[in-house]
Amino acid sequence: MKKRKLEVAVISDVHLGTYGCHADELIAYLNSIKPRKLILNGDFVDIWQFSKHYFPPAHLQVLKKIIGMASSGTEVFYITGNHDEMLRKFADMKVGNFNLVNKLVLELDGKKAWFFHGDVFDVSIRHAKWLAKLGSYGYGALILLNRFINWLLRLRGKERYSLAKRIKNGVKSAVKRVNNFEKAAADLAVENNYDYVICGHVHKPKKEHYENKHGKCLYLNSGDWVENLTALEYSFKRWKIYRYNEDKLSPFYVDEDLKSMDMNELIASIIDLRSQQKKKKEKDGESLDE
Template structure:
């Protein structure tokens, strides 16, 4: 099938390496699109819960697919989050079309878009990291139980049920935390004259315009690929929330060349194009110098 061409796609909170990750569904989505830019807005690889005993082939295929997209011309921005904070030591590193950073600012049709994961607003993570990690493990177990429950419900013809969403709605302070998280991001964005602020972290997809006394800003959250299976898409000067569960995707399979290439070849293909561009620039510079001498 023909792939959809999109100016920009934002994905966050994939949590590769955990039981709750929907890697197969993400592969299907990535195989159905052709974005000019792909922003991975944090928590793509879950190093907090990483185990050498659990990293299935489908999770590796996601990484290979992303690198393959970069090698074919898509500009990929990997913004670090709290679950993949180990990559922050490589911030401001670029390999061809693959860039790693803590935050990102892009100009989208004359408007400024500010991207960051959002964990900097999380007080529990900052003041009690061990408690935040413990909560992460608990959430992972809950998601695993929820998948079994939903499997049973689906087999008997019942609708799927979200245990975590039910618990979140009952826990006092959760709604307040989300509201404060969004408002903090919006206030900072308006102060810095950003038109869009794009986050992840809280696993709640959203698109909302905020107007304050100081200005106007659109808040966007890409959601996650653990429960909601959502992404943000920007094309024709408009944002929309993509929902996998509402899409009628036909089966998309990995490209044959992607199956045959190993990880080293994929990385080499990214850097090869960059080296060719640099050589081309060097030759042009030498030619200009010769013409000047003549």
């Protein structure tokens, strides 16, 4: 089956290294698309909850898939988030088509798009990081329980159920927090004359036109690959929310060469990407000399 060609694909909050991550489903999605630009908008690897005892092959496969896409011509932007904030000190690093940044501005068909994770608007992270981390561990335990419940539901032929989503939607303070987040992001985008503002962080996929007395913008959130399994796609001058649970991607499930892989093979892939970039630079230099 042919892959869908996209101008931009955005995924966020994958949380590799945690029990809640849906790595196999993400690989299926990545195998189904061919984007010119792939944006990983924060919390791609969960360093907060990282454990050397849990990083299964499927999670390594996701990393290898991203590296493979970069080496095949897709421009990859890794935007740092709060769960992978340790990478922020390496911001503006570039290896071939792979870019590590803290935020990103792109021009898309004459309009300005502003990408950032969004944790800057989270009061609990800015003023009480220990509390945010504690909540993160509790959320992880809830997701683990939810996966067991969904396993039982599948055995009975029923649809999956999101405990975390149900709890968030039922708690007024959580709903208010997300609403405040969306308003803050959109207001700042309008103030800085951006047409699009694209975030992650709150695990709530959304596409909404926003307007205040100073102007208007389109607010977009890519959601996550823990609860919602969603992404944002841009093509033909339009944005849409992709929802894995509403698509049928079994033909793309896993590449044959990704079915088995260990850490050594992943490191070899990274070294190969660096080698390709070095050879390209040397070749370009020779062409200029001629």
